[in-house]
Amino acid sequence: MQITTTLNLDAAERAEICAILGCTDPDLNTRLNSVLGASISEYLSMFRGQKVLKRGSDILEYRLLLLVETAFNGVIPDERTVSSLFQTTLTESRSLIRAVISKYQYQLKPHVERTLSAALTAANRQNNAQDYTVVINSQNVIDELNKALADIDGSLSPVAKKKGSVSTYEISPSSYNRLCAKFGVQPRP
Structure with a gap:
C-alpha cells in the first residue's frame, strides 16, 4: 500500500x-x-x-x-x-x-551478523606481520565481535582498542580469520 x-x-x-x-x-x-x-x-x-x-x-x-x-x-x-x-x-x-x-536477538540475528560482517570486511592491515585494524564507532559491535570470539574459542585474542586511538580497533590474524569463517566473509590477506 x-x-x-x-x-x-x-x-x-x-x-x-x-x-x-x-x-x-x-x-x-x-x-x-x-x-x-x-x-x-x-x-x-x-x-x-x-x-x-x-x-x-x-x-x-x-x-x-x-x-x-x-x-x-x-x-x-x-x-x-x-x-x-x-x-x-x-x-x-x-x-x-x-x-x-x-x-529482539532472534529477530535481529541476521542484522547483527550483517553489521559484524561489514566491520570485518572493512578491516585491513599494512603487512602480514601486523594485526588487522578497523574503525568501529560502536561499542556494541565490539562487544558482539568479542562475544562471537568467545563462542568460537575462548582462547582467541579479543578485538581491542588500538592504543592512542579513539575508535580504531585491532584484531589478531587468528581471531580475524576465525570471525571471517563464522560470518562468511572473504578474509583479506
Missing part, C-alpha cells in the same frame, strides 16, 4: 533534519519515507493489539528495532546516530542498542 503525506518544512527545518539524518536535501524525502515506514508499523502494531507498550523504554526499544529493519536497512546503528535521533546521551544510546540486541 502506498501512503502519501505532505510536510510543510521551511529551509531551516529541512537543513536541521538533513543534519540529524546525515543526508542531503535532495535525499531528505527518501530518508523520511524510510523512517515513515517504521512509524506506521509501530502504530499499526499498536492498533491491532500486537504491541501495546506501556513503559517508555519498551517504546524506545521497539522504535529502534523498527528503524533498524527499515531506515537503517538492517544494519545496527552506532551510538552517535541513535543519540541524534532519540535525543539521548552516548551512554543511554549504547544501553538502548544493547537492550534491543538482547530483547
Whole structure:
C-alpha cells in the first residue's frame, strides 16, 4: 500500500533534519519515507493489539528495532546516530542498542551478523606481520565481535582498542580469520 503525506518544512527545518539524518536535501524525502515506514508499523502494531507498550523504554526499544529493519536497512546503528535521533546521551544510546540486541536477538540475528560482517570486511592491515585494524564507532559491535570470539574459542585474542586511538580497533590474524569463517566473509590477506 502506498501512503502519501505532505510536510510543510521551511529551509531551516529541512537543513536541521538533513543534519540529524546525515543526508542531503535532495535525499531528505527518501530518508523520511524510510523512517515513515517504521512509524506506521509501530502504530499499526499498536492498533491491532500486537504491541501495546506501556513503559517508555519498551517504546524506545521497539522504535529502534523498527528503524533498524527499515531506515537503517538492517544494519545496527552506532551510538552517535541513535543519540541524534532519540535525543539521548552516548551512554543511554549504547544501553538502548544493547537492550534491543538482547530483547529482539532472534529477530535481529541476521542484522547483527550483517553489521559484524561489514566491520570485518572493512578491516585491513599494512603487512602480514601486523594485526588487522578497523574503525568501529560502536561499542556494541565490539562487544558482539568479542562475544562471537568467545563462542568460537575462548582462547582467541579479543578485538581491542588500538592504543592512542579513539575508535580504531585491532584484531589478531587468528581471531580475524576465525570471525571471517563464522560470518562468511572473504578474509583479506
